[in-house]
Amino acid sequence: MLSSSALKNWGIGLLLMAILFPLVFDIFRTPLNTWDEARQAVTAQEMVSSGNWLVATYNHEPDLWYTKPLLLIWIQAGLIALLGHNEVAIRLPTMVATLATALLVYGFCARRLRNPAAGLIAGFVLVTARGYTRPHVARTGDFEALLTWWVLLGVVCFFLYLETDRRRWLLLWGSALAAGILTKSVAALLGSPALLLYVVSQRKLLLLLRRPLVWATTLGGFAVPALYYSVRTAVQPAYWRTVQVNELGARFSEVIESHDHPWPYYLELLRDEYFTPWYWLLPAALLALLFQRRTETGRFMWLLLLYAGCWLTVISLSQTKLSWYEAPVYPLLALLVGLGVATLWQQLTARIPGPAFVNTGIGVVILLAAVVIPYKKIIDLTIAERGNGYTWGEDTSPAGFLKRYLKLKPDIESLVILHAGYAPGLLFYRQAMEVDRGIPTNLTADLPEALATNTQVLVCSLEGRATVEARYRTTELYRDHDCAALLILGPQ
Numbered sequence: 001m002l003s004s005s006a007l008k009n010w011g012i013g014l015l016l017m018a019i020l021f022p023l024v025f026d027i028f029r030t031p032l033n034t035w036d037e038a039r040q041a042v043t044a045q046e047m048v049s050s051g052n053w054l055v056a057t058y059n060h061e062p063d064l065w066y067t068k069p070l071l072l073i074w075i076q077a078g079l080i081a082l083l084g085h086n087e088v089a090i091r092l093p094t095m096v097a098t099l100a101t102a103l104l105v106y107g108f109c110a111r112r113l114r115n116p117a118a119g120l121i122a123g124f125v126l127v128t129a130r131g132y133t134r135p136h137v138a139r140t141g142d143f144e145a146l147l148t149w150w151v152l153l154g155v156v157c158f159f160l161y162l163e164t165d166r167r168r169w170l171l172l173w174g175s176a177l178a179a180g181i182l183t184k185s186v187a188a189l190l191g192s193p194a195l196l197l198y199v200v201s202q203r204k205l206l207l208l209l210r211r212p213l214v215w216a217t218t219l220g221g222f223a224v225p226a227l228y229y230s231v232r233t234a235v236q237p238a239y240w241r242t243v244q245v246n247e248l249g250a251r252f253s254e255v256i257e258s259h260d261h262p263w264p265y266y267l268e269l270l271r272d273e274y275f276t277p278w279y280w281l282l283p284a285a286l287l288a289l290l291f292q293r294r295t296e297t298g299r300f301m302w303l304l305l306l307y308a309g310c311w312l313t314v315i316s317l318s319q320t321k322l323s324w325y326e327a328p329v330y331p332l333l334a335l336l337v338g339l340g341v342a343t344l345w346q347q348l349t350a351r352i353p354g355p356a357f358v359n360t361g362i363g364v365v366i367l368l369a370a371v372v373i374p375y376k377k378i379i380d381l382t383i384a385e386r387g388n389g390y391t392w393g394e395d396t397s398p399a400g401f402l403k404r405y406l407k408l409k410p411d412i413e414s415l416v417i418l419h420a421g422y423a424p425g426l427l428f429y430r431q432a433m434e435v436d437r438g439i440p441t442n443l444t445a446d447l448p449e450a451l452a453t454n455t456q457v458l459v460c461s462l463e464g465r466a467t468v469e470a471r472y473r474t475t476e477l478y479r480d481h482d483c484a485a486l487l488i489l490g491p492q
Helices: 004-024 036-050 071-083 087-112 116-127 143-164 167-189 192-201 205-209 212-235 238-246 265-274 278-292 296-317 329-349 356-384 398-408 424-436 462-471
Strands: 415-418 441-444 456-459 472-480 483-491
Touching (some): 036 071, 036 087, 036 424, 071 087, 071 167, 087 116, 087 143, 116 329, 116 356, 143 167, 143 296, 192 296, 265 296, 278 329, 398 456, 415 424, 456 462
Parallel strands (some): 415 441
Antiparallel strands (some): 456 483
């Protein structure tokens, strides 16, 4: 027979598996998204083929549209070299970062704060928050999941250093600071003023200012990214000027690419779409602070509130607004909800007579009942995205079509892809076909002058298909929406 402790551990383990499932479910099945993810994948791909690990390129040309440091791209390039040209190499860093984030959310509550119930609640809230478990954050190979991990790790380590006075937490905070900047530049610093406000509120500012290790760690956190910027600028002189325009002020003071929204944009996203229904439980965290204000849990909740509030304030004041800019606040808000709800439940059950295991059982049932609908919704949305390689619409992208066609026709000997315009996904899959499968592929905006009989041509527009059929007799091998694979039978 299992002991009650073993049963409890098994139960927690099963709940953790349920929590983590949406973060890994189908993550490698959906084709690369047309925009940022595919472009970054091409950059990583070309880094491997060229051996140039310092300057970002796109279509084998230096890329100054892409000015962020290269930590994520380095990881993806290393995985491409190890695993091949596929979605696993591009999205594995995201999956690891999201799993680590969810486990830290649970583990910190369970081990440090001795409140596993709060950790379980916070974990379920995090993975059922659409703003987090969505394309461009936890579902694709973009910067946000990795940045969110570094931000959360930094907040936790900074708090632990102030609580324990142990050097290792300070050094880990400095490492997270440097890694965050190397992931997404100044975006990693948006919540930093909250750390200063928290130190002042705890009356520890003078204490920290007197410690040389605090100064050394902080300077080191900035020195490592500064070294990267210096070296890359020496190799690519226009790089730093572009960084200044693109990252150090322009996005804050100017609207870029028509991404302008009113100042409450992020709060409305939280309320109406990306943090429902948990948004309405945030007041529970404020109420719980009344019970916990003199405890370690209360101090941690206060830091979370300051940091999330600071981050949301800065991005709300920025002129350029994109929905994924708020990604790092979701673990913080999930922790606030988890700690708030668990605290209030504990206060309530302490006043209700009865065995503790009965109250625990009731709490688990309530938790599962509360998350079942949001949990199902996240799974349904993930399934709906399987065939959609285009983040912001229902279109079936050429890259997604090519991925599905290669799976159906693994014996292709050569392929012509007729496509005009921006197509990073096609560039990635074309390279994958040539390197991993040895399939010669011609990606072109103009139909070649002469196509041999039995050549396969992929088109994803009615105009492109009409162009092919005006010059050649064809038969359709496969079709999905406007995309089709045509076999050339001969000239008209």
